[in-house]
Amino acid sequence: MTAQTPDARTSHDAGRPANSAREAGGSARRTVLLRGGTVHSPADPFATAMVVEGDRVAWVGSEGAADGFADAGGVDDVVHLEGALVTPAFTDAHVHLTATGLALTGLDLSGATGLADALARIRAHAAARPADRVLIGQGYDETAWPEGRPPTRAELDEAAGGRPLYLTRVDVHSAAVSTALLDLVPGIAGRDGFAAGEPLTSDAHHAARRAAYAAMSPAQRAAAQGAALDRAAAVGIGSVHECAGPDVSGAEDFAALLALAAERPGPRVTGYWGEAVTDPVDARRIRDLGAFGAAGDLCADGSLGSRTAHLTRPYADRPGHRGNGYLDADAVAAHVAACTEAGLQAGFHAIGDAAVAAVVAGVRAAAERVGLDRVRALRHRVEHAEMLTPETVAGFAELALTASVQPAFDAAWGGEEGMYARRLGAERARTLSPYAALLRAGVPLALGSDAPVTPLDPWGTVRAAAFHRTPEHRVSARAAFTAHTRGGWRAVGRDDAGVLVPGAPADYAVWAAGDLVVQVPDDRIANWSTDPRSGTPGLPDLTPGADLPVCLRTVVAGNTVHGGPIG
Known part of the structure; x- marks a missing residue:
């Protein structure tokens, strides 16, 4: 590699x-x-x-x-x-390889059936890893547990045996931590996002994550990164976009990953570094880290599950609360202009409608400053882009923004009774992830998993896009497959790859x-065709329930x- x-x-x-x-x-x-x-x-x-x-x-x-x-x-x-x-x-356009590998090799709570099961898994992991300086886990989702709440700090202290424990929620935008982990971050109680008895969010969460990753041994990190790359290869992924940054994994982790990828067989790794810049000199510094772009998880907001995604109207299940906006349009414009001047791709994490609108407004302002053609040429990107409006979809098309999206989010949390509907109300939840509207507007899609948030599962991702829980947002299996192969290459400026x-x-x-078919995104009875006269390459049957x-x-x-x- x-x-x-x-x-x-x-x-x-x-x-x-x-x-x-x-x-x-x-x-x-x-x-x-x-x-x-x-x-x-x-x-x-x-x-x-x-x-x-x-x-x-x-x-x-x-x-x-x-x-x-x-x-x-x-x-x-x-x-x-x-x-x-x-x-x-396949190209997975949004991954976190160290965190994915830690879940593969250690503490993964995505399958926990409840709070007691989660605590039992933490105890077993702590007993099995006595040499680890810090215990790191991921994947808990309290909305799926009978108790409906995350573990308390006292419960984590007991389960971890008094050791530092950093445990992210499934969306990786909040974390439950032990007292010993807090002790690694002096002054954390004074940071934004710290509330006694609650999971950490915002700056407090970022500080805790930096401390947890810094406490990992090189061997622990290398084992995790290698396991993630091996899993990607095992499911047919030949290229991944690592979304790193100072608040995500740290420069040491990023450098170690790029070095590991350079010396072992495996998928290609394109690294993104999520740090805001204000001038071309800073943009070139990010390039010197080994990053392809100052993009990825440069967060304009948080997530819906943690109620940190930035909304124009309050959450349905927390009146008066509209989430967290981390970057406004002015900050977005400064970043995009500096990156464009340096010839570096820029990008942002944006989920809530207020955050997406701020990104579009900021990119448009940067285009007015440095030139629309220059902005369009670099194919700046937006990660997740879930709460879109007709106006922001049109803005993506105008500015040639790539939408780097994760259809498995809809499969996991969409639908009339899913987590999105509980957070937003069913009406707003139905507007999320409008893939068909994006493609009709000419917006390029690049599909990914955000692993470990959802698994490395490319055919499952294609299926989730083709069978979106909101039927009007569905795209054909062929369009989804293209977005998960050519789309990832096009997102890094390569139009000659991702196709045989x-x-x-x-x-x-x-x-x-099995048999290959041609699938279209509508409700016709004749939804599947194997007619060779179509001249269209077929794909496996991705109907829900069919074997992948x-x-x-x-x-x-x-x-x-x-x-x-x-x-």
């Missing part, structure tokens, strides 16, 4: 970064023929074979033509697909899948990073 080189981070040609060092010669120039399956390619909707030369796709076509390649003796290896499906590898056509990077996954494909092999730049023989 080769992380982005300085050239890849800084060179642009009409918004396109230069090729990475891996593509410039990191893989051996072997020629591989894959045959006897189905290749998902717009170059040939009936393709059954593909040739890869080194780190690039060289040819896509039919089985008969594949015989010619094999007979000519120009192939070093032949992969017999045995009917398997080959697709571009000659000349594209050889990043692909091989799947055991199983990843057999993941290849990045021509190198296998997961799996073995097919069949």
Whole structure:
């Protein structure tokens, strides 16, 4: 695995970064023929074979033509697909790899059935990890527990045996912590977001997270990061966008991750650093950290679950409370203008309608300052972008903002009786995540998981977009698949990748899948079609309840990073 080189981070040609060092010669120039399956390619909707030369796709076509390649003796290896499906590898456009790995290797409360179960899991984790200087867990969701409340500090002190414990809520915008963890942050009781007996939010939460991550050993961090990269590869993800920052994971964690990704096989890692800047010199400093952009979790607000997303009208379940606005339009404008002057992609986390409106207003003001064409060329991005209005959707299109979205949020918390409806009321909740409206307006989508908030599960993510709980927001499975493959590459300025056509990077996954179909986002009875006359490459059946494909092999730049023989 080769992380982005300085050239890849800084060179642009009409918004396109230069090729990475891996593509410039990191893989051996072997020629591989894959045959006897189905290749998902717009170059040939009936393709059954593909040739890869080194780190690039060289040819896509039919089985008969594949015989010619094999007979000519120009192939070093032949992969017999045995009917398997080959697709571009997925790109997860929003992840937190260290936190994801900590959940995979340790304390994950996402499956806890209640408060007692959660406390029992904490006790077991503490007993199993006596050498860890700090216990870190994630994923609790008190709204799904019979008790309807998070653990108290006294309960955490007992369960952790008096050790430092940092435990994030599922949305990662608040945290329950032990007394010993608070002791690592002098003066925390005076910070915004600290209330006796309540989970930490805002600045108090950020300070606690910095202390918890700083207390991790290098070995603990490396094990977590490696586990997350391995899981991504195992589910067919060939590229991830790490959303780091001073209040998210810290510079040491970010540097360690990029170094690890550079020295081991695995998915590509594009790093984002969520820190606001006010001049081009600061923007260049962020580039020097190894970041592709000053974006990701640069938070304009918080989350709906923690009631920290910034709303124009109060929460339905907390009258008078409208959440937290961390950046106003002026701060957004200063950041975008500085990044644009430095040729660096900017971006923000924005969920509530007030926060999204502030971002759009700020980007528009920056465009007036530095030029609309320059702003559009850098494809600045907005993470989550859940509470949109027709006006902010139009603003995204006007400013060429990429919407980096997580359909699994709707699958987990949407619907008439879900958490979103409890927080906002059913009427407002129905407006969330309007993917169809975004695509109709020409707004590019890049799909991700926000792991560990929701799992690394690309086909589940595509399904969630195609079967949005609000039917008018659904998109076709093909559109969702494109947003989860090409969309992530386009978000970093690469229009030539995320698709299996000659000349594209050889990043692909091989799947055991059932019959392939063409799905459209409406309620017609004839919703699924296998008519070959359509000339449209099919995808697996993603109907809720259908089995999702199983990843057999993941290849990045021509190198296998997961799996073995097919069949």
